[in-house]
Amino acid sequence: MSENTRKEQDSIPTSKIERSTQFVKTGFKIGGNYVKHYSKKLFNPDLSKDELNESNAADIYESLSQLKGSALKVAQMLSMDKNILPKAYVNQFSQSQYNAPPLSGPLIVQTFRKYYGKTPDKVFDKFDLKSTNAASIGQVHQAFLGEKKLAVKIQYPGVGDSISSDLKLVKPFAFRLLGMSEKELDVYMREVEERLLEETDYELEVRRSLKFSQACSALENVVFPEYYPELSSKRTITMGWLEGLHLKEYLQTDPSQEERNKIGQALWDFYNFQEHELRAVHADPHPGNFLITPEGKLGIIDFGCIKELPDDFYYPFFSLALKGALNDKESTLKAFRELEMILPKDSPQQVEFYYENFSEMIALFTRPYTSGIFDFSKTDFFEQIYAYGDRMARMPEFKQARGVKHFIYINRTNFGLYNILHELKATVKTDTYPPHIKKES
Amino acid sequence: MEIKEKLQDAYISYVLINGEQPKSVFVFAKDNELAEEDFYNYYASFEAIEQDIWLNLLSLAVNEVKAQEVWPQYSAREKALSLFYSFFELLKSRRSFVVFSLNGSTKTLGSPRVLDKLKPLFESFSSEILLEGIESGELMDRAFISRKYKDALWMQFGFVLNFWIKDSSSGFEKTDEAIEKGLTVTFDLFQRSPLDNIFEYGKFLAKNAGIKMPF
Numbered sequence: 001m002s003e004n005t006r007k008e009q010d011s012i013p014t015s016k017i018e019r020s021t022q023f024v025k026t027g028f029k030i031g032g033n034y035v036k037h038y039s040k041k042l043f044n045p046d047l048s049k050d051e052l053n054e055s056n057a058a059d060i061y062e063s064l065s066q067l068k069g070s071a072l073k074v075a076q077m078l079s080m081d082k083n084i085l086p087k088a089y090v091n092q093f094s095q096s097q098y099n100a101p102p103l104s105g106p107l108i109v110q111t112f113r114k115y116y117g118k119t120p121d122k123v124f125d126k127f128d129l130k131s132t133n134a135a136s137i138g139q140v141h142q143a144f145l146g147e148k149k150l151a152v153k154i155q156y157p158g159v160g161d162s163i164s165s166d167l168k169l170v171k172p173f174a175f176r177l178l179g180m181s182e183k184e185l186d187v188y189m190r191e192v193e194e195r196l197l198e199e200t201d202y203e204l205e206v207r208r209s210l211k212f213s214q215a216c217s218a219l220e221n222v223v224f225p226e227y228y229p230e231l232s233s234k235r236t237i238t239m240g241w242l243e244g245l246h247l248k249e250y251l252q253t254d255p256s257q258e259e260r261n262k263i264g265q266a267l268w269d270f271y272n273f274q275e276h277e278l279r280a281v282h283a284d285p286h287p288g289n290f291l292i293t294p295e296g297k298l299g300i301i302d303f304g305c306i307k308e309l310p311d312d313f314y315y316p317f318f319s320l321a322l323k324g325a326l327n328d329k330e331s332t333l334k335a336f337r338e339l340e341m342i343l344p345k346d347s348p349q350q351v352e353f354y355y356e357n358f359s360e361m362i363a364l365f366t367r368p369y370t371s372g373i374f375d376f377s378k379t380d381f382f383e384q385i386y387a388y389g390d391r392m393a394r395m396p397e398f399k400q401a402r403g404v405k406h407f408i409y410i411n412r413t414n415f416g417l418y419n420i421l422h423e424l425k426a427t428v429k430t431d432t433y434p435p436h437i438k439k440e441s
Numbered sequence: 442m443e444i445k446e447k448l449q450d451a452y453i454s455y456v457l458i459n460g461e462q463p464k465s466v467f468v469f470a471k472d473n474e475l476a477e478e479d480f481y482n483y484y485a486s487f488e489a490i491e492q493d494i495w496l497n498l499l500s501l502a503v504n505e506v507k508a509q510e511v512w513p514q515y516s517a518r519e520k521a522l523s524l525f526y527s528f529f530e531l532l533k534s535r536r537s538f539v540v541f542s543l544n545g546s547t548k549t550l551g552s553p554r555v556l557d558k559l560k561p562l563f564e565s566f567s568s569e570i571l572l573e574g575i576e577s578g579e580l581m582d583r584a585f586i587s588r589k590y591k592d593a594l595w596m597q598f599g600f601v602l603n604f605w606i607k608d609s610s611s612g613f614e615k616t617d618e619a620i621e622k623g624l625t626v627t628f629d630l631f632q633r634s635p636l637d638n639i640f641e642y643g644k645f646l647a648k649n650a651g652i653k654m655p656f
Binding site: 103104105106107109110111113114119121129157158161 | 509510511515518519522523525526527530610612614615617618620621625
């Protein structure tokens with residue numbers, strides 16, 4: 001085992017591409033495991049599934065452990081990753097596994113008959129049986145109702161089931177890898193499972209999309225497609241077709257700094273408006289969920305993953321984001337305790353240690369909030385975060401997970417937002433929708 | 442013909458209500474105001490009624506899929522998928538009967554006898570779309586093997602049927618998945634594959650490389 005570990009440590013994939021190939025490879029291996037299992041079973045019907053699960057879990061474990069090291073640790077530090085882990089699932093189980101075979105025409109017809117009682121060409125005036133895009137757990141088709149161009153998202157059958165079973169499968173390996181106890185990990189796993197399962201509920205997504213697009217309609221430079229609840233179902237969503245470019249394509253058109261700032265600002269406002277005014281946030285800042293329209297506005301096309309912020313998390317967490325908040329040791333400690341970053345049974349030395357380290361992390365992480373205007377194009381900010389995480393990775397004190405479960409998605413959201421803004425090289429005003437602070441009574 | 446249908450319906454409701462076959466043809470015929478010997482003019486046994494019910498379900502599905510506007514544009518693969526989906530959708534309305542019928546049926550050569558009348562129709566449908574597929578070049582024409590393609594589809598059909606009986610997912614979603622994934626593999630095998638190329642290459646080498654193959 002120790003030899004193994006050393007080997008893995010020597011070859012940590014560093015680039016994003018390498019990292020994602022890691023998951024693709026695992027995807028293949030797992031597919032192979034299933035085939036192997038069933039071909040063995042042909043000859044020996046008594047073969048139990050345990051062996052299969054073991055080989056799958058081993059391959060997942062292998063792939064996760066390749067990601068060990070600073071990336072995982074930063075993440076873990078920021079509690080965001082316990083999020084690498086979910087990301088592994090999301091990538092692995094909702095993408096590499098489901099990306100491969102598109103739904104066949106007849107299956108689409110079948111889905112429509114099941115949920116609408118008629119075939120797609122009866123529901124719409126025109127329906128293209130060839131899909132235009134893959135969504136994470138489904139695919140998108142173009143349709144017309146009169147002159148109106150629509151996007152119809154159709155979910156792959158059986159996604160929900162496999163999420164739950166896959167999560168169970170990898171659990172024992174995950175806690176070994178992250179060095180958490182099963183009980184600790186359970187809290188995070190449940191949070192992830194809940195969010196992932198919510199994503200498979202398209203009826204919920206439509207309700208949320210309507211609510212959020214309405215609530216955010218006042219924001220400048222942000223646009224939403226129209227939603228058609230009467231043409232949506234448990235497995236399909238119908239919305240207006242939004243023309244535009246994905247972030248990567250947009251950046252290739254070489255937009256001016258001004259335009260990029262405009263998009264960046266729209267993105268920042270969209271997120272902070274939700275976090276501080278709606279207390280519930282689009283928790284999947286994946287570049288694929290945004291479009292930049294020909295008018296240079298930000299289009300938001302996916303409300304599958306929404307994280308709600310309860311008061312007992314929101315107030316202590318954002319009280320730390322205020323300028324100068326960290327100078328007040330008393331109230332900072334109080335917030336850390338409420339967020340379970342410092343635990344009741346910690347010794348005074350431990351309290352001191354975690355106080356210092358978490359303060360440093362938060363000071364770093366909230367820098368955009370405290371600066372008024374922040375230039376996300378600077379790499380040194382990101383380098384500092386990673387360097388900090390690297391240092392943490394070598395401290396045994398951080399092997400243990402700390403922080404309430406809400407950190408997973410909030411950190412994923414904010415860090416994802418930072419990353420997109422970095423790619424945009426945007427400079428944004430960060431005080432447009434400031435956090436609310438609970439008045440001490 | 443009408444009486445046949447009446448007998449089918451009466452048989453289905455009897456079976457569903459009582460959970461078993463009628464005690465005897467005599468009793469069943471009497472309940473339907475027929476003399477026993479008249480019953481035999483239509484059916485030789487209860488099993489024959491069940492076979493007809495199965496046959497009707499499939500022919501209904503076949504007619505339904507062929508009536509679709511997109512039908513002519515579908516590839517052989519999509520045609521097969523379409524039939525499977527439609528058939529299992531239809532089967533839903535008769536699920537209790539289907540489960541009863543399959544569980545009570547004896548098997549000959551692997552497939553339940555209640556499917557005896559359905560099988561020829563399924564095979565002629567399969568041969569038809571497979572032939573189209575081969576003619577259009579979608580599927581690979583392999584000596585000796587391509588005649589067996591339809592048997593592979595029949596096996597697939599039996600597999601999905603068994604799967605559906607045991608499926609407890611809501612809306613039988615898993616069955617949809619089984620159909621989609623299963624037929625994809627089957628048709629992938631029917632298509633030109635690396636194996637064909639290896640075989641071709643082997644043939645070429647055997648003829649031209651001057652090497653005596655060791656077999």
